[in-house]
Amino acid sequence: MEKEITITINIKSNNIPIEYSDGNTHIVGLMDKPFGAIKSGKKTVEIRANSDERPFDYSTVKANHTLRFINEESGESMDTRVVRVTHYPNVKALFETEGTEKTLSVPWSVEQGIQLIHSFTGYKECIEKHGVYAIEIWVI
Known part of the structure; x- marks a missing residue:
């Protein structure tokens, strides 16, 4: 299966x-910070939203898959x-x-959590359009 890479980041001069x-x-x-919280076992649910600019589709993530x-x-x-993966219509429903x-x-x-999530560039608009995913995970 061929990989379709959509986004790269530069870390220490490496893409x-x-x-x-x-x-x-x-x-x-x-x-x-969230990476450390997941690694320590404190954070066990990752919040993700689909975006029109970033074609990664979080609905493809399923139970028993690996999230790296x-x-x-x-x-x-x-x-x-x-x-598990649970889709919510908005961040308030997810946090409740x-x-x-x-x-x-x-x-x-x-309320603070909603403000935090909505502070990420484009997240508020994407969530209003596509909803938001709660992805429960365990470090392996």
């Missing part, structure tokens, strides 16, 4: 491919096993069901 799938392994970038995170600062990678303790790398209220 690293992210946001692509290789069979049942999905590779995505992640900022340092690439730390966008250090380049370190970490494999996780997908336990999933809570913020296992979905964010900091213990914030639902």
Whole structure:
């Protein structure tokens, strides 16, 4: 199966491919703080949204797939096993069901969490159009 690389990031002068799938392994970038929270086991639900500018489709991620995170600062990678994927119409519904303790790398209220997620460039508009995914994971 041929890899279709959609996005690359530059880490320590190296272009690293992210946001692509290789069979049942999905590779995505992640900022340092949430990467550490997942690695420590504190954060067990990753929040992702589809975008018209970034063609990666999170509806292709299924239970028992591997979600490989690439730390966008250090380049370190970490494999996780997908336990379940739940689609929500908006971030408020996601946080009201999933809570913020296992979905964010900091213990914030639902309102603070919504503000955080909406602060990422383009996320608010993408979520309004496509909804948002809660991907429960375990480090393997």
